Amino acid sequence: MPQPKPDPNQQIDLHSLQSGGKPALAHALAVIERNPDNPATLSLLSHAHAAARAHVIGITGPPGVGKSTLIGGVIAGLRKQNRGVGVIAVDPSSQRSGGALLGDRIRLPADPEDDGVYIRSMAARDRLGGLARLTAPTAILMRALFDVVLIETVGVGQSEIDIASICDSVVLCLQPGSGDSLQFMKAGIAEIPDIIIVTKSDMGGPARAVAADMRSALKIAAPNKEWQPPILTLSAARNEGLNAFIDTCDRHRDWLKENDRLSRLRQRQDHHWLSEFIREEFGRWGLKKAGDLNAVPGQTPFEQFATLQQRLLGQDQPS
Secondary structure (H helix, E strand, C coil): CCCCCCCCCCCCCHHHHHHHHHHHHHHHHHHHHHCCCCHHHHHHHHHHHHCCCCEEEEEECCCCCCHHHHHHHHHHHHHHCCCCEEEEEEECECCCCCCECCCHHHHCCCCCCCCCEEEEEEECCCCCCCCCCCHHHHHHHHHCCCCEEEEECCCCCHHHHHHHHCCCEEEEEECCCCCHHHHHHHHCHHHCCCEEEECCHHHCHHHHHHHHHHHHHHHHHCCCCCCCCCEEECEHHHCECHHHHHHHHHHHHHHHHHHHHHHHHHHHHHHHHHHHHHHHHHHHHHHHHHCCCCCCCCCCHHHHHHHHHHHHHCCCCCC
16 A cells, blocks of 8 residues: 655654655655755754664675676565665766666666665765765665665775775675776775675686685785675576675674674764765865864764854854
């Protein structure tokens, strides 16, 4: 039965989002996009931040590697386990309209009647890090509503390291015969992923060769990492290796929960987001005037931003 359309004047809160299905979430994301600094928006994001429950997985890699096919298979596998899935697909931008070139409904099949899956595509616009400006707020909201959040980036090379600032687990995708493994070794990106997968494993020898190259690269690039990134081969198109991939993601999630690792990781993310919010609204002047951006006990980064925003708006900015 379709959900009723949300009242545009109704106050948005987590409870209404949990009961309102896809229309309510779509409405909330539209409000955040229109009014990202509105006090009501910041309040909603603060409540979502405090209610985080999802494991956030970033899927990155060069264009054409099969990220969307992989995500489609992972969605199906997670739904069989009755886990709710939110997906953020960050696409290249159209030079003409500024919008996303690839639509989520084209690339990622999902049952429109299934409220356990929500897919949102957004344009990267002029951000080179593979993440749109609204990715962090969208991820924060989805993190409170789903069991797993998947973020797919445009795959633009070294600047993909930005994905580490928003995800709990970073997955690097490579494909046989492309030479990408060598390029990623040169770029230093071998230090970033928590899990490495070689797609199109049905190609046999070339897929095994890429996996071997990455094992060698990790010995050089990250010999002392506390978590040694597993290297998996799979074929999403043939539904081969997907369960092993999901199990590996779960294993990394469980590892993060040990010894307060996840809490420390998300504190670093909060600091990064707060810095980005201030820089985007007030520039370098704002960052300098804001001073210490370390976490304030009992406050979310959105509450901190609201406080700093009011203080900075009351000061004369350089012309």
